[in-house]
Amino acid sequence: MMEHEFKYAVIGGGIAGVTCVEQLSALCPDDKILLITASSVVKAITNISKVTSILEDFCVVEKPSVYISENCPNVTVKQTRVTNLQAQKHKIITDEDEYEYGKLCVCMGGTPNIISKNCSYVLGIRDTESVQEFQKRIANAQRIMIIGNGGIATELVYEVEDCEVIWAIKDKSISKSFIDAGAAEFLLPQLSQDKQSSTGSAPTKRRKYTIDGNKFRDIGHGTGTALGPDWSEGLLLKGLDKISHNVKIEYNVEVEAVMEKDEYRITLTDAEQDALSVWPVYVKLTNGTVYGCDFVVSATGVTPNTETLLKNNKFEVAEDGGLKVNDKMQTNILDVYAAGDICSAFWNPSPTWFQMRLWSQARQMGSYAAKSMVSHTRNQDILMDFCFEMFAHVTRFFNYKVVLLGRYNAQGLSTNYELLLRVTKGKEYVKVVLKGGQMQGAILIGETDLEETFENLILNKMDLSQYGEDLLDPNIDIEDYFD
């Protein structure tokens, strides 16, 4: 018998959605929960049995519903696409059926922005589907172009081997949204070095995420789930040539035009045409340079996936296109919550927190939204999860561990702050942001062992002015000092 009524429903099988469902299941083991996902479910893996080759992990594939219901027996998973939401009637309408919910959390993420929508040589890379596509194409490529300056672009530039890469960014320094120019300068030398062999065999200290879905049905464009922190692990990102890294960076440029081979040829003189090296696609940058390449990767961010929801419901939408949510993750529509890339945090945040569309925040929001939903059902008070007190994100760029805490780039502090800096070439980069003697944020690159100490100092709001620049003196064991 088909279930049609559920106490809680979640739309979206990415990290936000899966975390939300898991949390709901843990809090309400007796209630019926529905998870609707248009494509493969991102699987959160807790017990990895390290086998001889990383690729073998990916061959162990289960269907999403089996995985979730094994761990959460009160959850039903439907792999189908939502076509409409009738929020007043508490109804979700899909390709195949209709469902009623008590409370709903939408975690539908965002759609990748593609610089040129119609060109088949331009590949957006943001979600699980597009990564698979990328893998196929890179195997036959000698040169590619990567457009974008965020986390995915940064990671991709480093991961790709045996292929020439032209990296075009609109900023003056790489990875602008994550690190400052100084840290960028610190990281650059890694690009001219041979890529270190994958650290895949060392145990990972964090919950791992992977893509579960070689067998998913192709439902339609733009329905893949967003990439998690380990998206590149186990993927063969190798091109044709035998070179480790060959990266050229073009700063301060945007894409003016993307032209296929013939389209471009006819703009040239005969002599130029003869001299031209032949590529399938050509990209003209705003600085006048034209590059030919096998294909172009557009890693230029996402637009929140609100189209379906806005068809029949008057959600309040923020400037960046996301659904506005309050400090309980509620949208303006009764019983509808939102988490992850699709939402825009519209409460008055703690001074050291801000929203960034990252997998770590997706997970935190998914979890907190679940707690919020349950507490409202039970008429209980709920306090905001402490993770929203201070921004914290850990990632890996160019084979270095990168930890970002609080207002790590002095975001929103205008000119009223001080910086402390300590750099050891090739090893570590430590930058601290201070305001009024209090630590507001920090960037830690490399194995600094300072993340917990600095997290505590930021949260303690301690007055550090008496230490001045001695705070980063390497001869003081500062971790121990504040222990």
Next chain:
Amino acid sequence: MVIRTYNEEQQYLEKISSCAWKIKKGFVPNMKVEGVFYANDALEKLMFDELKNSCHSQGFGGFLPGMKQIANVAALPGIIGKSVGLPDVHAGYGFAIGNMAAFDMGDPKAIVSPGGVGFDINCGVRLLRTNLSEKDVSPVKEQLAQSLFDHIPVGVGSKGVIPMTAKDLEEALEMGMDWSLREGYAWAEDKEHCEEYGRMLQADPAKVSMRAKKRGLPQLGTLGAGNHYVEIQVVDEIYNKFAANKMGIEHKGQVCVMIHSGSRGLGHQVATDALVAMEKAMKRDKIEVNDRQLACAHIRSQEGQDYLKGMAGAANYAWVNRTSMTFLTRQAFAKMFHSTPDDLDMHVIYDVSHNIAKVEEHFVEGKQRTLLLHRKGSTRAFPPHHPLIPVDYQLTGQPVLIGGTMGTCSYILTGTERGMQETFGSTCHGAGRALSRAKSRRNLDYTDVLGALSEMGILMLILIKF
């Protein structure tokens, strides 16, 4: 504050034995008792280098050398005995790390100071034994490590695995290991082998602020970064077979697990809250100290009592934390070896605290007195026949667990009568700085980075040195 030359400072320091130095009154103003610190030749050099550097830079505020800190503690009201520096005593917030100081509860002026306990309240070490040998564990090292990581989350912003609600946290703060026992995360005999039986009775959750509780809630059962660890260890050498056997250590190559962790964010907030409250009260109570970081309150004052109750709560939280990790470790091992923790004989050998304040009875000049002992970076080490140590260790003395750093050994010691006399039953807590000194040698080079940053025009003021 008087600024002296290095030579002048040395007039106040006297070597009293091959490994002990006396700090005479006058080294800093208002010393009520003398100071003493223990160091071998290598550590002695580090201590004096630290002092020398500070004299040269005419240190003002900032980081004081350990020796000065020990002396400043000797100037606190109500201190009794000596201000003791256990090796490897080095600079800390307020009190040095490795500083033990006892205060006479009978003296109405005696104080309690959060700096004498540390921010990571009840940071401590627990040792579990197993009946496995190195040869059992070696072939599956990576999988075992991975299994531990899967069970025990680590790192900034990581979430705990053992589900905990705000109500659970309240109970844990009050009941310590008794909560874990009730919830099924601990064995009854674990309590026996823990200081205070894993619960300080004076704890009061109401004295732990909301912010501290919020910081503590997501961190339960997580390890934290930095110098906290869960380490699988192998017995390398047994020096006293009798004592070892009493602890369940039978042979070389036996596998043990050491857990080093504390109260983390919750402890930090409790300490921070108390420092703020006490700084305010010091004017009212006319308490004077040599260093602002030595913010303190009379033991019997509202602020003093509030802190001790909050500190006890944080201590209970840390024991629950170590117990949760014990539970998760037992699960990880059981899964790995297809057995049960019971069959693997995974008992707690002992659990020691090295950041805590305790009320203890000690003999001072022949008379029994009730003292408030601050142990920061210092471990309790009670001798044989002491009433507070478990029955099975009555003949050997209390086990003292000294954690090493990566690459150095850890040690298990036992308490002695002499320790009881000289340092009120206290000893060191860790392997010391030798390794982190090596760590700190860095080739600092800013040219490229500075160039990029200044081009961006984003720097209003850079403070750099070194």
